[in-house]
Amino acid sequence: MKKIYLLFLSLIVVLCQCGPKPEPQDISIVPEPVQMEVDSNITFVINKNTKLSFLNVDKDSPLRQYVSETYSHYFGFQPQVKDAAVHNNIVFHLDANAANELGDEGYELVVGKHIIVLSARTEAGLFYAFQTLFQLAPGNACSENPQNLAVPGVKITDYPRFEWRGSHLDVCRHFFGVDKVKKHLDMMALYKLNKFHFHLTDDHGWRIQIDKYPKLTEVGAWRVDRSDVPWGEAEPAQEGEPCTYGGFFTKDEIREIIAYAALRHIDVIPEIEMPGHSSAILTAYPEFACDDYPYCVAIGPYWPPKAILCGGNDSVMVFLKDVFKEVAELFPYEYIHIGGDEAVKTNWYACPKCQQKIQELNLPTTEHLQGWMVTEIEKYLNKMGKKIIGWDEILDGGVSSTATIQSWRGQETAIRAAQHGNEVVMSPTSHCYFDYYQDDPETQPSAFNGYVSLPKAYSFEPVPDTLTTEQAKCIKGAQCNLWSEFIFNYDHAEYMLLPRVCALSEVVWTPKDCRDYQRFEARVPSQIKMLRQLGYNPCTTIGK
Ligand code: ACM
Ligand code: ZN
DSSP: HHHHHHHHHHHHHHHEOSOOOOOTOOOOOOSSSSEEEEEEEEEEEEOTTEEEEEEEOTTHHHHHHHHHHHHHHSSSOEEEOOOSSSSSSSEEEETTSOOOGGGGOOOEEEEESSSEEEESSHHHHHHHHHHHHHHHHGGGTSSSSSSOEEEEEEEEEOOSSEEEEEEEEEEEHHHHHHHHHHHHHHHHTTTTTTTEEOOEEEEEEEOOOOOOHHHHHHHTTTEEOOOOOOOGOOOOOOOOOOOOOOOOOOOHHHHHHHHHHHTTTTTEEEEOOOOOOHHHHHHHHHGBBSSOOOOOOSSOOSSSOOOBBTOHHHHHHHHHHHOOEEEEEHHOSSSSEOOTOOOHHHHHOOHHHHHHHHHHTTTTTTTTHHHHHHHOOOOOOOOTOOOOEEGGGGTTTTSSSSSSEESSSOOHHHHHHHHTTEEEEEOOOHHHBBTTTTSSSSGGGEEEEEEEHHHHHHTOSSSSSOHHHHHHHHHHEEBBBBTTTTOOSHHHHHHHHHHHHHHHHHHHOGGGGGGOOOHHHHHHHHHHHHHHTTTOOOOOOOOO
């Protein structure tokens, strides 16, 4: 095997590392790899006789399962697994001695005339190599009559810039079920994203089964249906109107999503909002409010979001700990997102219980009651082996330096967090809010009133330049956010996400110095073609 490999390497003729590339027009890999050499004299043809072999990969490994499930979908041929073929063979080589620079997620991919070798130190690396291989030859995706597929001769060395490469999906304002979430995860996998931020609770619906509090889903997951009118024109519920719009994920469905994501090397980060954005909770359990206002699962625009859990009521903390316990037991990952954004404190100022708690705890301001609640939950989750992440408002009430901050209001919050020693995930509205318009609003379906064009998304630099080298290490990566107020179905979600996710993927994966918008834009039409072949619904125009 090694001999064939070396012989092949000696035939490589063109070296491309960043900068302008003599890249054949038909090579369109997103995110762009760190280094790619192209030999235009070489083509490997994938056909029905192509064999797959796995070196050092466990018989029952998730990678084998993923490849066998996906190969025919990607290439149109049934996979044939053989132990050690040398001709017409695609080899997945798990190689603990592969170059250190590949790290935990990098890979090498070598396409020769008779053999393709994917090698990596980890299964994650092999998984990403396989995504790249597909993008080298996407022509047969979903085809009922697959043809021979030509894969260009390349040698690729590739690894990510950031460890956190995320995509957020709001399933509260509009509900998208298991199949849509799986499609979202497939799209993330294609672009080597690895953190799925699952926004599960909000004013407009509670979307996860919690055994101890069944009314969260019996009541909190349902609202009056206004899906036949634009979001901004939804009338409030009438007395006695039935709540028929909504849905939620059972624990079994969540387990199914987690297993599906795990095969794709994606962590699922559940978000449970506290203390604000709590209309759905307070509709189901009004006793957790500061007042006796008749809360109802929100419909249409709801601003300012007044619903807030009473921070002075001890049973609220019991409730939150119970909920987070079930969530922590269900999701196997390191992080749980505790929300924390836009917690309007009007009720807390007027609430005797909240004010008494503030006095008892000797807190400097009412704002700090949120800080106390967050810290209590952080300590509780830490004991269960979890870490918290929260929206950047949690900086304002006094936060530990061990919480991860998701910066969304702008660079300033990321800088404050990094200076305080907190790790940071970047998702500023200016570049990462894909619910904003992507092209001239006159030509687009209604969207949130902001503008993030494809070039704007691409221009994002996650590390603020005022940080010291040490502080810059706090930036774990970035993600895009998709709030679904204006997004009534998943088809439309895809339209808003794509191709901007392509830009985001390059921001978080490709080395900063290798990024070039002109070169990226030239690859977008083939990505759009591939996405359509795969059944996605990308936007096909590019805003300025
Ligand atoms: C947010 O967009 N409210 C985090
Ligand atoms: Zn209160």
